Amino acid sequence: MKENMELRPDLMPPVLDEPLVSRLTKYAEEIDCGHHEQTRSQVAAFNREAMTALEFIDFQGIYGGQSHDTWVRKVLATPYERRLTDVTKQELVELARRVMEDVGADHEVEFWLSMLAINIPNERISDLIFWPDEYFGDVNYSQRLSPEQVVEIALGDRDIEL
Template sequence: MQNRYGEIMELRQALMPPLLNEAKVARLADLAAEIDCGHQDQTGEQLAEFNREAMTNLAFIDFQGIYGGQDHETWVRQILAGPHEQRLTDITQPELTEMARRIMEGEGPEHATYFWLEMLALNIPDPRIIDLIYHPGEYFGDGDNKRELTPEQVIEIALAGKYTPG
């Protein structure tokens, strides 16, 4: 987002998806694919290995249906980013607006969008911020999902708490 001086805003590291070991991501994505496409009684070793390497405690069911929703690499990146998603006491409105802009403009890879969505959800008291971005008609209760809001408007509305409970 350009500020009033025409400069592009850089987000601080705490607001960026974590840098990940690409070999680890590839290995975990392969394991996730084996588990997702496998049978519960035949993928126990892969599940244990995934949990050990990713430092998670996921169950077989957590892997089911990944392929139908997104690729395994993106899913793994989301899992590994989880510990980095946090509420920040010093987050600023311009930072929130920049994350909203990046989401709304589709800037960056899919896993980055998921990271920024989660960061907005954690750092804005409005529980329906995601609806405001993607389904404003549902958010406002008027069905007008063609409404185009700017990132600034999205954040101002969300911070003001002017949502209709769904």
């Protein structure tokens, strides 16, 4: 396992207000397992504090896919996920490495995967990382790709130059 390359702040998950994360996580837990009519005030409070416009349905089934804490952190990080005009290939490789090696907390890995998807406009980047056999349409494909190969292939599919 390689040592982490230093990433500039634009490529790092935002530092979040932990008391806010805690409050929003509690709301998300109540809404996710609650009833639409009985959780209106929690949805309104969540939206007010998170500056979002989510609906009751957006909270349903969170627990089945990830922790409420991770989901809240993802919601709060979304405004920080953006395309960078000056991103380098080396930075993209580092993002891919962190995702592929599961470096950091779940919300950090999700942030880096989102940044990869935004900065390499290849809608199948997650398939390339997690399910290369599906990406290549070959059920017998068993090669483990390196982060460098992932970035090269993803960029090559779109003919993007950095």
